[in-house]
Amino acid sequence: MTPTEPLTRGTAAAAVRPPLPVKMVIAGGFGVGKTTTVGSISEIEPLTTEASITEVAAGVDDLTHTPRKTTTTVAMDFGCITIDPTLKLYLFGTPGQERFGFMWDDIVEGAVGGLVIVDTRRLDDCYAAVDYFEHKEIPFAVAVNAFDGQVEHSLDEVRWALDVSDGVPVVVFDARERGSVRDALLVVLELALARTEN
Amino acid sequence: MADGTPPPGPDPVGPAPAVRPFLVTAGRVADAASGRSMPVETQVVTTAAGLDALGRLSFERYDIVAACRLPQSIAELAARLRLHLNVVRVLAEDLREAGQLTVHVPDAEATHDASVLRRLIDGLRAIPDSRGEPSDTD
Ligand SMILES: Nc1nc2c(ncn2[C@@H]2O[C@H](COP(=O)(O)OP(=O)(O)OP(=O)(O)O)[C@@H](O)[C@H]2O)c(=O)[nH]1
Numbered sequence: 346m347t348p349t350e351p352l353t354r355g356t357a358a359a360a361v362r363p364p365l366p367v368k369m370v371i372a373g374g375f376g377v378g379k380t381t382t383v384g385s386i387s388e389i390e391p392l393t394t395e396a397s398i399t400e401v402a403a404g405v406d407d408l409t410h411t412p413r414k415t416t417t418t419v420a421m422d423f424g425c426i427t428i429d430p431t432l433k434l435y436l437f438g439t440p441g442q443e444r445f446g447f448m449w450d451d452i453v454e455g456a457v458g459g460l461v462i463v464d465t466r467r468l469d470d471c472y473a474a475v476d477y478f479e480h481k482e483i484p485f486a487v488a489v490n491a492f493d494g495q496v497e498h499s500l501d502e503v504r505w506a507l508d509v510s511d512g513v514p515v516v517v518f519d520a521r522e523r524g525s526v527r528d529a530l531l532v533v534l535e536l537a538l539a540r541t542e543n
Numbered sequence: 544m545a546d547g548t549p550p551p552g553p554d555p556v557g558p559a560p561a562v563r564p565f566l567v568t569a570g571r572v573a574d575a576a577s578g579r580s581m582p583v584e585t586q587v588v589t590t591a592a593g594l595d596a597l598g599r600l601s602f603e604r605y606d607i608v609a610a611c612r613l614p615q616s617i618a619e620l621a622a623r624l625r626l627h628l629n630v631v632r633v634l635a636e637d638l639r640e641a642g643q644l645t646v647h648v649p650d651a652e653a654t655h656d657a658s659v660l661r662r663l664i665d666g667l668r669a670i671p672d673s674r675g676e677p678s679d680t681d
């Protein structure tokens with residue numbers, strides 16, 4: 346094959362067309378149930394890989410007045426759902442970060458939507474994720490993980506505390522229940538669909 | 544490396560058993576913008592040329608070309624081969640240039656298309672819950 350030829354031409358295996366991959370992001374603070382959520386609905390055991398995220402340090406560089414950025418290696422886990430041979434949904438869990446200033450662009454870029462998982466006992470853990478999706482204008486829903494059926498705040502209180510706009514759905518779900526995870530993902534997809542329609 | 548440290552002198556026949564990412568990619572790194580050029584869900588597939596070349600490839604390159612006989616995302620590849628995502632990005636690009644892999648970067652317009660979203664919604668609704676019940680339709 347000469348270098349100028351299209352790389353896929355005439356090769357048998359290239360006839361294997363991979364599915365169109367669509368990505369959804371599962372975010373939230375430490376230990377809120379992100380991995381559990383992915384595992385409940387993924388057709389494979391959640392896999393973990395090392396990825397890079399950018400951390401914007403507090404304050405600015407004295408000389409350039411730009412925020413200091415460093416790259417951090419984090420463990421990211423994910424799973425997938427084959428819709429049909431031509432379409433596959435990937436669920437990527439962002440690493441749990443309770444602080445502001447983390448940029449997950451490397452993971453999130455191109456995502457169809459996001460689910461921010463919240464533990465009502467530690468509401469402030471999810472601010473970073475809510476801010477991130479709002480800033481990136483990625484459709485997202487807030488899903489309150491009902492640990493053992495317990496939710497310490499009403500959904501209105503959660504909505505008020507997180508200060509999310511009216512367009513952001515807030516639902517209760519159980520990260521360990523496949524049907525419950527499925528329905529939470531559906532809320533996000535419906536939201537993404539509604540966005541295409543106006 | 545404790546054992547297997549090659550004696551000084553000419554290169555041994557094979558590389559050392561454990562190599563650091565930097566060595567795997569010959570010092571090249573995928574930068575922060577790589578998430579845009581090759582997102583984590585990007586699909587990679589071995590070509591016939593890649594299959595032919597399999598016997599001549601070694602280590603990570605061999606593993607990648609062998610694994611991608613089944614199409615998969617670069618995230619799956621990285622997880623299964625225990626490589627940093629950015630290492631997979633660099634190697635996948637090399638193998639693509641060599642004609643041994645095809646790299647299918649998802650088209651953002653296609654993945655956000657209303658018909659694709661409807662297919663995802665229908666597909667998800669059909670997934671039974673733990674008791675075997677599909678989602679209530681509206
Ligand atoms: N009782 C109960 N336990 C849960 C629920 N969801 C998750 N857990 C448990 O809570 C712990 C944390 O859940 P993970 O899914 O690992 O949370 P995570 O968000 O992935 O955590 P990090 O990746 O460390 O940030 C685990 O021990 C889970 O078994 C739930 O709905 N009820």
Ligand SMILES: [Mg+2]
Nearest residue numbers: 379380422438
């Ligand atoms: Mg986790």
